[in-house]
Amino acid sequence: MKIKQQLLELCTQCADKRVLGYKNEIELIKESIENNDKVSNEEDDSGNSKLLDDLEKNMNYLNDANKMREQLKLMRPNLVSDSVVLGSLVKTDSITFFIALSMGKVIVEGSEYYIISLASPLGQLLRNRKKDDEFQFNEKRYIIQEVL
Template identity: 55%
Template sequence: MKVKEQLLQACYSYVNKRIASYKDEIETIKESIESNDKANDEGDDSGNGKLFNDLELNLQYLNDAKKMLDTLHVINPKTMNTNVVLGSLVKTTSNHFFIAISMGKIELDDSDYFSISLGSPIGQLLKNKVVGDVIVFNNNTFTITDIK
């Protein structure tokens, strides 16, 4: 399997684990709300306010994770581009970036890759750049040496 395919697979695994975790948490919260409702027939919603807030928060996290999954579905790891776009593997003089989702560091074959989104600050700097372009980020200067 090629590096881009392995990186994309790592991103899918990360997002799918997050989705499963949020779904589990949502079910747990719903069960807690139901058991609180049964225990408190006098109209006292002690604890339910926080549970509803937690439920809403986890529903938002789940929605965000599903958007990440939608982004991954758009990426074709076999596509090669001469400029940095979604799905590009960008090698620079200091780091390797996989333009996909904001996931962070992925260790693969004794190399470190950083999965970043195009919307991130570094992603915005890299967007549409070509080999030889120089980027300055956090007072660090680096040159794009390869794009796949």
């Protein structure tokens, strides 16, 4: 299960990067709000209103990213299930998926993997499927050859 560990590590790095990015953005917005408050003599608060909206959005994104990071911490790469669950490596006749978070295509040790979220449309199609199950996505048919 070395490959699952490597994919999980990539996901964790991505989640950490997202969290850091949102934290930095929040700090910049807070600084902008403070600077606007110091220099604003006008009654027009539309600038701060936009900044407050951006702050709220980024706080929500940060909250989601933290939840994603916590979910990744709960994943056990050694866990093997007969059906597709969070943390599964799903080998089909043409593509290999890792069920974790929405990250897209990555290449690890020369092999291509698609890291997808269980909540994504494709993740929902894969949920609880087993070896030899077939499914169709974007007019392409896939056969699950292995669930690790």
